[in-house]
Amino acid sequence: MTLFIAAPLVLLPDGLHRFVLPKLTILFIALCVGLLVPATARLGRPVALILAAIAAVFLIAALSSGDPGAAIVGRWPRYEGLPVLLLYVGLLVVGARVLGGSTASKSRRYLVRGLCFSMLILMPIAVAEAAGLRPLGGADDVRPGATLGNATDLGLVGLVACLLLLPSALWTKNRLAQIGAVAAGVVTVASGSRGCILVVVVCGTVLFGFKAFQLMRSGKRVLALTALAGFLGAAAVLSWSIPSVAERLFSTETVTGRVYLWEASLRALSGKAFVGLGAGQFVDVLPSHLSDAFARNVGTEFPADSPHMVALQLVSAGGLLFLLSAGVVMCTVIVAGVRRSRALPVNEHKLFLVGALAAVCGYGFALMTHFTSPGTTALVCVLAGAILGNAPAQEANAGRRPGKALNSVRLAAAGLALVGAILSGVAASAELPMKSGTELAAKGDIPLASKEFEQARALRPWDQDVALLAAQAFAVRAVTGDTTAAAAAVTWASSAVERNPSSMEALTALAVGQLGTGDVNAARNTLDRQIERSPWTSEPYLLRGLAKASGQDMAGAIADIERAAALTPKPERALSILSELYVVSGQPEKAAEVEKRLAQAR
Structure with missing residues (x-):
């Protein structure tokens, strides 16, 4: 009791x-x-x-x-x-x-x-x-x-x-x-x-x-x-x-x-x-x-x-x-x-x-x-x-x-319950290297973070979400411009997508990693796949807009970022990027309109 x-x-x-x-x-x-x-x-x-x-x-x-x-x-x-x-x-x-x-x-x-x-x-x-x-x-x-x-x-x-x-x-x-x-x-x-x-x-x-x-x-x-x-x-x-x-x-x-x-x-x-x-x-x-x-x-x-x-x-x-x-x-x-x-x-x-x-x-x-x-x-x-x-x-x-x-x-x-206790105890212990890996990834120590996540996967080989969580940790770091983290995000996200092809979260982490490593075409293919499955999710449009902007497709980038801003209750990030795109593309009047929308959203 x-x-x-x-x-x-x-x-x-x-x-x-x-x-x-x-x-x-x-x-x-x-x-x-x-x-x-x-x-x-x-x-x-x-x-x-x-x-x-x-x-x-x-x-x-x-x-x-x-x-x-x-x-x-x-x-x-x-x-x-x-x-x-x-x-x-x-x-x-x-x-x-x-x-x-x-x-x-x-x-x-x-x-x-x-x-x-x-x-x-x-x-x-x-x-x-x-x-x-x-x-x-x-x-x-x-x-x-x-x-x-x-x-x-x-x-x-x-x-x-x-x-x-x-x-x-x-x-x-x-x-x-x-x-x-x-x-x-x-x-x-x-x-x-x-x-x-x-x-x-x-x-x-x-x-x-x-x-x-x-x-x-x-x-x-x-x-x-x-x-x-x-x-x-x-x-x-x-x-x-x-x-x-x-x-x-x-x-x-x-x-x-x-x-x-x-x-x-x-x-x-x-x-x-x-x-x-x-x-x-x-x-x-x-x-x-x-x-x-x-x-x-x-x-x-x-x-x-x-x-x-x-x-x-x-x-x-x-x-x-x-x-x-x-x-x-x-x-x-x-x-x-x-x-x-x-x-x-x-x-x-x-x-x-x-x-x-x-x-x-x-x-x-x-x-x-x-x-x-x-x-x-x-x-x-x-x-x-x-x-x-x-x-x-x-x-x-x-x-x-x-x-x-x-x-x-x-x-x-009772014997099966004891086995369940042992297995869940071992699985719980994997949370220690998971946290350590996440913290190391945030600090930029990518090789050591990868080792920690590998240890967690060894303790929980049946859990497909270990790879997903690792990919997301590396993707967060990759957004800051860390190419090593981006490569790690691609590796772990690819593993997560292989085990669960329908995971939108894994596809997002994969696209972030691909953008971070400069593989824009692969990122666009990944994001196209996401948007085809769920045309109501904001993040893929935002990322695809950035990918198109890097390829000088400004019209396509603006359309995607507009869509991203329309698909979230918190459009500040998308509107800020959209304003910059209008400035870069030589449309200051529209940039000013977006700035007004941004001020209202804040």
Whole structure:
């Protein structure tokens, strides 16, 4: 149980992407241990069959995708391929084994206490980051997300913990649960995630309202109204007291962006909704289904690797059958949670079930504008398993043949989980040379940076995105005029394109490298290929315009740079280049017009 609680807090301090793989390592170890400890309950056979169907449908979708290998093992940054899906399924089983049934009260109390302490650790970090500080590092212009690496993920962890702890905090005198619930609420608000804040406020209002109703029935009307008003008032004051959070509450920028992203996602999925695209394929398919409106309002500089809606994410990863199977599991959790909590008196088990059900449902609602990730989904799977785990464990029947078979399956699964922990630990260690290589590339030490990236690739040979990330690091340096970095960008980007020809990001890095080495014709061919696949992406037009300008095709260069400026919500860079092109081509009047547009954009 300690490992489950610690997983959201784990990170690799000196890694390039330091959040996901270390958490996966801890979670695989937790799964291994959870499958070996004595069980207090188990999942029913119907649920087990549905979970097996989920894995089978996912595998079929992966094998049907454009890149079966990457779809099976998963891709950067969250690596949610088949191994991680099986991890989620296994954690659901472990949740039933360890937290399900009436005899697991000790484990449930331990989980509640552990979550309280983890929220007390996260709270000061989240508040400091909301105030503009960076205790764990990170850029000042990015919402960092504490130990989760993503602000909404941080909000989701706070949401799940808060809703799990609230029933115990309201209906018992457990001071630690009350403090933990408050800390979790602060974490949620400090994350700045509007969806998470809304879910906590709505679910919290329901729980506080029910408690207030009970108090009013017992004649404590003033106390009831004070408690409900106090909760709503505290949520409002806390939200408005943090400037960065208050600013986001009234911003519509990301809301509009989500709508455009969902429209593009539906177009991308329309032809393959039944079998899906396969895990990790969305980022490469989406650019071919964008629009001018998407480019102008959202931008194409940072390609989305998820539709930011759980229903569309499930269809993308495994198709409609995958979505249907997951929906059946969710409905089963809700029905089981309601039925079992109603059948119990007000005791520790009932309060835990109510909190777990609220947490699972709240998480599902919050994912309507977000995506799953190991740091958040793992805990929810454990709680869902705790709700479903009601059938008595049959360890005593191990001497019977069916018992022996189940025991063998369990031991084999534990062994696979241990293998997963080892592999993910090795993969996580690759983040150290990845960061070192990126820093060396930025400083211009290209040979040593290449050695670091080679070391990372040796540790993660299955990960095609190692070459992509290396190519992007060298491309950033190549833009400054470093021809050695440009040559390295060509080498690594060519490797990335060879493994994944549909990667727009790899093609961009390749074109930058080709321009940096003076191979303008090759760069134009690469950029033509990009623009043919996605005529709504700004960067290829910008680069092709520069390539045409170097070949004295000023009319073509101006047309491409104009198009690049029209396909981004931040056209300052393109307009600045366009103004220079008009000056060079002897058109000062048009250069002046562009300068006016540039001043307005700024």
